[in-house]
Amino acid sequence: MKRIAIDMDEVIADFNQKHLALFNRDYNENITIVDLHGTKLRELRPHLKEEIRNYIIEPTFFRDLEVMKDCQEVIKELSEHYEIFITTAAMEFPTSFTAKYEWLKEHFNFLSDMNFVFCGDKSIIKADYLIDDNVRHFERFSGQGILFTAPHNINEKGYVRVNNWQEVRNYFLK
Amino acid sequence: MKRIAIDMDEVIADFNQKHLALFNRDYNENITIVDLHGTKLRELRPHLKEEIRNYIIEPTFFRDLEVMKDCQEVIKELSEHYEIFITTAAMEFPTSFTAKYEWLKEHFNFLSDMNFVFCGDKSIIKADYLIDDNVRHFERFSGQGILFTAPHNINEKGYVRVNNWQEVRNYFLK
Numbered sequence: 123m124k125r126i127a128i129d130m131d132e133v134i135a136d137f138n139q140k141h142l143a144l145f146n147r148d149y150n151e152n153i154t155i156v157d158l159h160g161t162k163l164r165e166l167r168p169h170l171k172e173e174i175r176n177y178i179i180e181p182t183f184f185r186d187l188e189v190m191k192d193c194q195e196v197i198k199e200l201s202e203h204y205e206i207f208i209t210t211a212a213m214e215f216p217t218s219f220t221a222k223y224e225w226l227k228e229h230f231n232f233l234s235d236m237n238f239v240f241c242g243d244k245s246i247i248k249a250d251y252l253i254d255d256n257v258r259h260f261e262r263f264s265g266q267g268i269l270f271t272a273p274h275n276i277n278e279k280g281y282v283r284v285n286n287w288q289e290v291r292n293y294f295l296k
Numbered sequence: 297m298k299r300i301a302i303d304m305d306e307v308i309a310d311f312n313q314k315h316l317a318l319f320n321r322d323y324n325e326n327i328t329i330v331d332l333h334g335t336k337l338r339e340l341r342p343h344l345k346e347e348i349r350n351y352i353i354e355p356t357f358f359r360d361l362e363v364m365k366d367c368q369e370v371i372k373e374l375s376e377h378y379e380i381f382i383t384t385a386a387m388e389f390p391t392s393f394t395a396k397y398e399w400l401k402e403h404f405n406f407l408s409d410m411n412f413v414f415c416g417d418k419s420i421i422k423a424d425y426l427i428d429d430n431v432r433h434f435e436r437f438s439g440q441g442i443l444f445t446a447p448h449n450i451n452e453k454g455y456v457r458v459n460n461w462q463e464v465r466n467y468f469l470k
Binding site for chain 1 (some may be wrong): 394
């Protein structure tokens, strides 16, 4: 059985929606997802870099993110044909461990928690495929990297790209 | 550069010493490491299985474990010749994430936290070597498993075995 490793933020967990909403509320701004095309919020507002990061190091930030559209159904279906591991660079936000774990238990209870991986450098991941929104994780990955479209990666070229979970489904099950 | 993945409990962190001390104190017992040869505390005292586990799910249990003899020096030396990752099955004890992270930051601050991995099923680990006290992790591991002697594994046969960190040093650096 081949193995698919799947990232969390901006792939199965809707990071931007909450992050932007909090930022817009607190700074009376109206930044949209389109404004993030090819960039990141911290690059758009560099003078607020620390404040922008502070939202994320809040231990509960990751606990109530929305699940990305269709991904529960598609991952459930994939799990009948592939080994599924959730591989998140949680070491970048060590305050997030518990929230990320509880979120996965709530929304992906059909996966074993033995298949959750909190790491940093994803070259440690042994899998046939890695679905991720950060191209840097593909550099030393020995399997096939699959770039999940996120605002910040929209201009990246030269990768197998999927734009949503229906496209993931088509890639693996058609 | 070849890569060595290293387990935490009973390999770099002295799990048994603290666990036994707490148990002996609370139950007025005098169980020693030798009593654990080829077994586990929960198998020696099955009627106290839940209590024995309760020590470990206490969120701070892993925070103040002793560092195993010589392992800091040897890992530091190994890290000049190998990529080192710390790979612990923390998903078995989700309450332990923060304590394990802080323990690693305290005692192995010469390693990047991007090289810490909290997982469950270690077949996800891509490394050339895995130093671990649990033989089950070698079953689907694609590299060379190296069994670090612990009381419970003392009767396991057919594995490359190291008894202490000087033997690890000799294996990799001689």
